[in-house]
Amino acid sequence: MAVLPREKTRMLFVGKVALGGGAPIPVQSMLTTSTRDIEGSLQQIIALEEVGCEIVRVAVESKRDLESFASICAGSPLPVVADIHFDYRLAIEAAKKGAAKLRINPGNIGSIDKVDAVIDAAGEAGIPVRIGVNSGSLEERVKTLESMNLATKMVVSVDFYAEHFKSRGFKDMVLSAKASDVNTTIEVYRMLSKSIPDFPLHLGVTEAGTTWQGSIRSAVGIGTLLAEGIGDTFRVSLTAEPEEEIRVSRALLATLNLGALDTATLISCPTCSRCKVDLIGMANQVEKRLATVKKPLKVAVMGCVVNGPGEAAEADIGVACGQGTGAIFAHGEVLYTVPEDHIIDALFNELQKLL
Ligand code: SF4
Structure with missing residues (x-):
């Protein structure tokens, strides 16, 4: 940036x-x-x-x-x-x-x-x-x-x-x-x-x-x-x-990329009809948990795979959701897919490896 x-x-x-x-x-x-x-x-x-x-x-x-x-x-x-x-x-x-x-x-x-x-x-x-x-x-x-x-x-x-x-x-x-x-x-x-x-x-x-x-x-x-x-x-x-x-x-x-070198940032999409999961709830949960992460990492929570990984390619870790699933990705590359109720844990497991 x-x-x-x-x-x-x-x-x-x-x-x-x-x-x-x-x-x-x-x-x-x-x-x-x-x-x-x-x-x-x-x-x-x-x-x-x-x-x-x-x-x-x-x-x-x-x-x-x-x-x-x-x-x-x-x-x-x-x-x-x-x-x-x-x-x-x-x-x-x-x-x-x-x-x-x-x-x-x-x-x-x-x-x-x-x-x-x-x-x-x-x-x-x-x-x-x-x-x-x-x-x-x-x-x-x-x-x-x-x-x-x-x-x-x-x-x-x-x-x-x-x-x-x-x-x-x-x-x-x-x-x-x-x-x-x-x-x-x-x-x-x-x-x-x-x-x-x-x-x-x-x-x-x-x-x-x-x-x-x-x-x-x-x-x-x-x-x-x-x-x-x-x-x-x-x-x-x-x-x-x-x-x-x-x-x-x-x-x-x-x-503004000014000094807060220990703040993690959430990137999340506005959702549209392509989104088939509770993305708003998910983004809020991720944001809450990110408040305790003291590193300038970017985490993306995206509603679908159409634009997800590509639009959030600058994210260190992210999820692009499907029908009840989530493709966990890092810097735009999909790592693996998990069921919807495992998405947040999977994201934070991956995040943990970067701390
Ligand atoms: S990432 Fe997918 S669900 Fe989210 S706004 Fe873009 S197209 Fe819609």
């Missing part, structure tokens, strides 16, 4: 995870557990790690969260980002308590002095900061710039803060400007990659919706940008369990 070119940004580290500078694109999610529930949060982090999450974000909402946040950072196998709104003092404390990165929206942190105090705290802790601008919470002075569209206003906001961070000698920053409108998101990030090309970009379509709708909107928004070489990390935001966000994220990367 063709490899896409990537825009070159500065490399920085979130814990041990490289971000930017052409590093493999790490995918992230945000915990849904209470930050005060240390055990539950760590369990969710482990579940996220198992499905391929590389960075987790945790909301720190009040002083009462800080001690448990420190315990989560200490016990987490993944680098933990402190997500802070409104109170700059929480960001300063989170930096001291083990955050691997801070995420702030400078527009709601208050005065520039407060932003400066966060920059200094991050500098002292040696951790990066994400300047995370959201379309819904632009600062007043930018919101009222009437001659500009929303995308341009967001770029103006990010630009201002990026320049300010730089003027204080702080360069370990990641930039994001999320909108819920996909076209605005694409426009903003295209502009950011030109106006501030040095710094890694965190992509995302915010309030994207449920797994079904949010996956489509994220695939279009984030996928378009990644296909253009823009973006160094991303979060697929879904109204769903965070593990779903990571499954979708990894599928997105695998689709």
Whole structure:
């Protein structure tokens, strides 16, 4: 598969995870557990790690969260980002308590002095900061710039803060400007990659919706940008369990052949009247079992032999079904035929030999 070119940004580290500078694109999610529930949060982090999450974000909402946040950072196998709104003092404390990165929206942190105090705290802790601008919470002075569209206003906001961070000698920053409108998101990030090309970009379509709708909107928004070489990390935001966000994220990367070198892919045909088996059920089962396969293998589930092996010739392993049977094939060559109820086991037996 063709490899896409990537825009070159500065490399920085979130814990041990490289971000930017052409590093493999790490995918992230945000915990849904209470930050005060240390055990539950760590369990969710482990579940996220198992499905391929590389960075987790945790909301720190009040002083009462800080001690448990420190315990989560200490016990987490993944680098933990402190997500802070409104109170700059929480960001300063989170930096001291083990955050691997801070995420702030400078527009709601208050005065520039407060932003400066966060920059200094991050500098002292040696951790990066994400300047995370959201379309819904632009600062007043930018919101009222009437001659500009929303995308341009967001770029103006990010630009201002990026320049300010730089003027204080702080360069370990990641930039994001999320909108819920996909076209605005694409426009903003295209502009950011030109106006501030040095710094890694965190992509995302915010309030994207449920797994079904949010996956489509994220695939279009984030996928378009990644296909253009823009973006160094991303979060697929879904109204769903965070593990779903990571499954979708990894599928997105695998689709573009970007970094997800341990993700298996299902190829399956849309079925038509030639199909004489329960291919939909079969494809769903295979997809579920493939989620645990950590290798970039392609498995094809095809409804008939007319087009099956030929159309899925790039698959490492596949099945082309007949009347209650399945011809197991590898790279387009049929190996043997099994009855319908043995197809999935046969596929995974063959797959096992490739792991
Ligand atoms: S592979 Fe066969 S069953 Fe599937 S869509 Fe093509 S012709 Fe129809």
